[in-house]
Amino acid sequence: MFNCSCKSSSVQMTEEQKKQLRWRKEINLLEYYNIKIGLNCYLFDYEVEYLGKQYLIHTFCGGEQDKEVILMLHGYGGSNVHYCRIYEQLIRKFRIYSIDLPGMGYSSKSDILMESYKDAIEFFMGTISKFIENVIKDKKIILIGHSFGGFLAAHLFTRNPHLFSRLFLLSPAGGTYYDDNEIKQLQDTTKYSFLKRMFINYAQKKWTEQITPQQLKDKWYGNYFIKKYLKKRMSLQGKEYEVWKQYIDEMLALPDGSEKALFLLLQFPRVIARGWDSIEYILTQHNKYIYNIPIYFYFGNIDWMDKKGAQNLANNHQNVKIRIIENAGHQLNFENPKGVFEQLIIDISFSAHMQEQQIVMS
DSSP states (O other), X not given: OOOOOOOOOSSOOOHHHHHHHHHXXXXXXXXXXXXXXXXXXXXEEEEEEETTEEEEEEEEEESOTTSOEEEEEOOTTOOGGGGHHHHHHHTXXXXXXXXXXXXXXXXXXXXXXXXXXXXXXXXXHHHHHHHHHHHSOSOOEEEEEETHHHHHHHHHHHHOGGGEEEEEEESOXXXXXXXXXXXXXXXXXXXXXXXXXXXXXXXXXXXXTTOOHHHHHTSTTHHHHHHHIIIIISOOOHHHHHHHHHHHHHHHTSOOOSTTHHHHHEETTTTEEOGGGSHHHHHHHTHHHHTTSOEEXXXXXXXXXXXXXXXXXXXXXXXXXXXXXXXXXTTHHHHSHHHHHHHHHHHHHHHHHHHHHHHHHO
């Protein structure tokens, strides 16, 4: 069981004490949402080997072992706790594993080769596959991914469809197929006003420079941006804001890890994928292997993420469905957790019923 005995002191803390302090901030955050570590829920670091190196994948696990398994992948710059508003409900019905993506959150940050597209995608596929192989054995998995995690989830799904019973993509990045000419048109800023063009060009420059959340925090405007994001975009106030701010500060105090992957796998603006790497394209190419596995896209009703690819897939494939979550934007699992959870239960239950009928008929 986790135990934090470290206290503020002028004496420099050991790495183990720093780790315990980080975990304490995470536990404080989880407890705010009625998640009690040690009562059917726990945190652990699981070591996987990839290309001869060892990486720890920080994981939240909850629920009874005999329940159906859910694996959850968070979005860019986040961690497992970005699903914390639906943990309490999910662990009553499922066994969930919610990981800090390899190289993000509290997962290992060092010795990560990340210089090309291939480096980035293979790092995530290799490490997460090893986690599944060793931790979630011999069980079909419901795979859930949000935003950047949705992009990774789709790739993981098409590489190993036999491992998964359903795929849920929550406002995923890189969803739509665009050819090279269309991508150039999307990147053309001449149609915008002068001020908007200046802002987009500045943002594109920072994208090209591969500025990570950790580096942003060190800029003069970094803390202002983080505070505004927590209070405005995530609507955090009072005690809830305090536990999140303390947790985020600990997470961003860690060095860069795999954050550079965003700039290698996706493109500015609108975090679109290269055509052949988009979710729309890879799901279409693998249709003969996944045509009988339910796939769901969830978007907020005021979501800014591109839905066109999901709509094309739903129009052409019976196993692909789109759900709109009311009163939510891109952070739908945080903005309307009740709506997301209720829709998940409906879709999981319905798809299970349909699969049972197919078995009986066959």
